Amino acid sequence: xxxxxxxxxxxxxxxxxxxxxxxxxxxxxxxxxxxxxxxxxxxxxxxxxxxxxxxxxxxxxxxxxxxxxxxxxxxxxxxxxxxxxxxxxxxxxxxxxxxxxxxxxxxxxxxxxxxxxxxxxxxxxxxxxxxxxxxxxxxxxxxxxxxxxxxxxxxxxxxxxxxxxxxxxxxxxxxxxxxxxxxxxxxxxxxxxxxxxxxxxxxxxxxxxxxxxxxxxxxxxxxxxxxxxxxxxxxxxxxxxxxxxxxxxxxxxxxxxxxxxxxxxxxxxxxxxxxxxxxxxxxxxxxxxxxxxxxxxxxxxxxxxxxxxxxxxxxxxxxxxxxxxxxxxxxxxxxxxxxxxxxxxxxxxxxxxxxxxxxxxxxxxxxxxxxxxxxxxxxxxxxxxxxxxxx
Numbered sequence: 001x002x003x004x005x006x007x008x009x010x011x012x013x014x015x016x017x018x019x020x021x022x023x024x025x026x027x028x029x030x031x032x033x034x035x036x037x038x039x040x041x042x043x044x045x046x047x048x049x050x051x052x053x054x055x056x057x058x059x060x061x062x063x064x065x066x067x068x069x070x071x072x073x074x075x076x077x078x079x080x081x082x083x084x085x086x087x088x089x090x091x092x093x094x095x096x097x098x099x100x101x102x103x104x105x106x107x108x109x110x111x112x113x114x115x116x117x118x119x120x121x122x123x124x125x126x127x128x129x130x131x132x133x134x135x136x137x138x139x140x141x142x143x144x145x146x147x148x149x150x151x152x153x154x155x156x157x158x159x160x161x162x163x164x165x166x167x168x169x170x171x172x173x174x175x176x177x178x179x180x181x182x183x184x185x186x187x188x189x190x191x192x193x194x195x196x197x198x199x200x201x202x203x204x205x206x207x208x209x210x211x212x213x214x215x216x217x218x219x220x221x222x223x224x225x226x227x228x229x230x231x232x233x234x235x236x237x238x239x240x241x242x243x244x245x246x247x248x249x250x251x252x253x254x255x256x257x258x259x260x261x262x263x264x265x266x267x268x269x270x271x272x273x274x275x276x277x278x279x280x281x282x283x284x285x286x287x288x289x290x291x292x293x294x295x296x297x298x299x300x301x302x303x304x305x306x307x308x309x310x311x312x313x314x315x316x317x318x319x320x321x322x323x324x325x326x327x328x329x330x331x332x333x334x335x336x337x338x339x340x341x342x343x344x345x346x347x348x349x350x351x352x353x354x355x356x357x358x359x360x361x362x363x364x365x366x367x368x369x370x371x372x373x374x375x376x377x378x379x380x381x382x383x384x385x386x387x388x389x390x391x
Contacts, residue, residue, distance in 0.1 A: 024053070024054045024055045025053075025054040025055070025114060025115065025382075025385055025386075025389070026054065026055045026057070026111065026112060026113045026114050026115075027050065027054055027055070027056050027057070027113055027114070027115045027116075027117055027385065028057045028058070028059060028107065028108065028111055028113035028115070028116050028117065029043060029046075029047055029056065029057065029058045029059070029117045029119060030058075030059045030060075030080075030104070030116060030117065030118050030119060030123045030126065030127045031043055031058070031059070031060045031066060031119040031120070031123055032060070032061070032080060032081075032082065032083045032100065032122050032123055032126045033060070033061070033066070033082070033083070033122070033249065034060055034061030034062075034063075034064025034065060034066050034067060034082055035064065035065055035066065035248050035249060036065045036066055036069065036279040037215055037248060037249075038143075038188075038214075038215075038300075038302040038303065039119055039120050039143050040066050040119075041279075041302065042143075042165075042188045042189070042302060043066075043119045044066070044069050044070070044073070045189060045190070045191060045374050046189075046374070046377065046378060046381065047070065047073060047075055048073050048374075049374050049375060049377075049378035050378050050381070050382065051073065051074075051075055052378075053378070053382060054382070054385075056075050056076075057075065057076045057077070057078065057107075057111045057113060058070045058075050058076070058077045058078070059077075059078045059079075059080045059103075059104060059107050059127075060077065060079075060080060061079065061080060061081070061082040062079035064082075065279055067079075076111065078103075078107045078110075078111070079103070080100050080103045080104060080107070080126070081096060081099050081100045081103060083096055083100075083122060083126065084096055085249065085250050085251050096126075097125075097126070097129070100126045100127075101126070101127065101129040101130045101133075102130075104126070104127050104130035104131075105130045105133055105134060108130060108131075108134045108136060109134065113136060114136070114137065114389060115136070115137050115138070115139060115385055115388060115389070116130075116131050116136050116137070116138040116139070117138075117139050117141065118138060118139065118140050118141060118159075119141050119143075120141060120142070120143050120144060121140070121142065121143075121144055121147050121151060121152070121155050123141075124138070124140045124155045124158065124159065125151070125154070125155065128154075128155075128158040131158065132158065137160045137388055137389070138158060138159055138160060139159060139160065139161050139162070139163060139384070139385075139388065140155050140156070140158075140159040140161075140162045140163070141163045141165075142155075142162050142163065142164045142165070142169050142173060142183075143165050143169070143299055143300070144169070144299055145168070145169060145172050145297055145299045145320070146219075149176040149177065152173055152176045152178060153176065153177060153178065156173070156178045156179075156182070159182070160182075160388050160391070161182055161183075161184060161384055161387075161388055162178070162182055162183045162184070163183075163184050163185075163186050163381065163384065164183055164184070164185055164186075165186070165187055165188050165299055165300040165321070166185070166187060166299055166300045166320070166321040166324050167185065167324055168299060168300075168320040168321050168324065169299050169300075169321075170183050170185060184380075184384055186377055186380045186381055186384070187300065187371070187372060187377070188300050188302045188305065188372070188377070189305075189372045189373060189374040189376065189377035190302075190305050190306050190309045190368065190372055190373075190374065191309075191374050192309055192368065192369050192373060207238050207239065207240075208239050208240070208289040208290055208350070208351055209239070209240040209241070209242060209287060209288060209289045209290075210225075210229070210239055210240070210241050210242070210288075210289070210290050210291075210292050210347060211241075211242040211243075211244055211284075211287075211288040211290070211291055211292065212225040212241075212242070212243050212244070212245070212291075212292050212293070212294060213244040213245060213281070213291065213293075213303045214244075214245050214293075214295065214303065215245055215246070215247070215248055215249070215252075215277075216245050216246055216247040216248075216252055216255055216256045216259060217247075217251075217252050217255065218252065218255050219295055219296070219297050219298075220245075220294065220295045220298075221294035221295050221296060221317075221338070222243055222245070222259050222294065223258070223259060223262060224294040224338065224340055224343065225241070225243065225292055225294045226241075226243075226259065226262050226263055226266065226272065227340045228292070228294075228340050228343045228344050228347060229241040229268060229271065229272055230266050230268050231340060231341075231344045232344055232347055232348065232351075233268040233271055234268075235344070235348070237348070237351065239271075239347075239351060240271055240273070241268075241271055241272045241273065242272075242273050242275050242284075242287070242288065243259070243263075243272065243273070243274050243275065244275045244276070244277070244278060244281070244284060245275075245276075245277055246276055246277035248277050260274070281303075281306065285307075285310050285312065288307070288312055289312070289313075290312065290313050290314070290315060290347070290350055290357075291303065291304065291307040291312055291313070291314045291315070292315045292316075292343070292347065293314065293315065293316040293317065293322055294316075294317060294343070295317060295320075295322075296317045296319050296320070296337035296338055297319070297320055298316075298317070298319075298320050298321045298322055299320065299321050300321035300325075301316065301321045301322045301325060304316060304322055304325055304326070304332075305325060305368050305372045308331065308332070308361075308364035308365060308367065308368045309365060309368045309369075309372075311361040311362075311364075311365055312361065313332065313333070313350055313357045313360045313361050313364070314326065314331075314332040314333070314360075314364065315332065315333045315334075315335065315343070315346050315347060315350065316332060316333075316334060316335075317334065317335060317336075317337040317338075318334035318335060318336060318337060319337045322334070327363075327367075330360070330363050331360065331363050331364040331367050332360060332364060333346050333349065333350060333360070334346075
């Protein structure tokens, strides 16, 4: 086609004008919990990068840490009711289901999203009726392994696409009878920080500070970390131990009491410090020399890639999400799930070998930088949105 220069400029100008007038994708992010755990941290990071490309709104409990963070990101945030502590089929949950869906119907009519992004299975259950009534497309961000087959099938039935954070979660859903063709793998991400030079004399044999970070729920296995700490100290180690976490949603108070009692009665109680829950770990990373992730059924393990991005060596159970992230002996060290003796052996290995620790953190940081950038995750999810709208 022969186009003169003046005509070309007109065509290009007209094309740019049309593109600039294109309505941005409008997305409503739904998260029924107001406190910030791993799923909420991932949502906040995603929201920050998505908001650069589209119109993003959020529905979450008002006057909550998550709501405040969304406000700080200048994302239009709307109030929904916080769910009961425990999920069960009771009158309380039925009341919650009705109220939150009515709230979401009003929010949807006000914000006019083209896509509803449910940040986990609870968010999907809380918003599926509202999406159905308003005829909006809903995406389920599947982050958990704990759902029953019936709950997963309900969530999948109402979803037009399912985003999973690991192959472990995808396999779990497929094993429950869900069509793998509607599932997209998009792993969690971190914002890569500039390198910080850690003190050269900090990694001396037996004086490391090992940290376990996570919610106080039984499957996170903080009790295994406490037992390994006791074993190391009995073997003459001078290491220190930090447990960073809490029962933030108030669903596992019994387990929390068991952990506190376990440390209190141990001979090494003065070497194990409970630090409490921190939504922002920025002030604590410099105190951590090695992350020990003890969960044997972890869907992904966001804190693992956070530690890797900060040049901190990681030890994790050789199963599920962590086993997908870590290459044993290259980007981290793995131990047999639930095996306290194997965990002690691996912790001793990293304690006495500063050269090994240095090799691990360098390789791990390069790996995270290449595979877990927040910008790339936002791009992948944007493409999923576009494909859903084009279908």
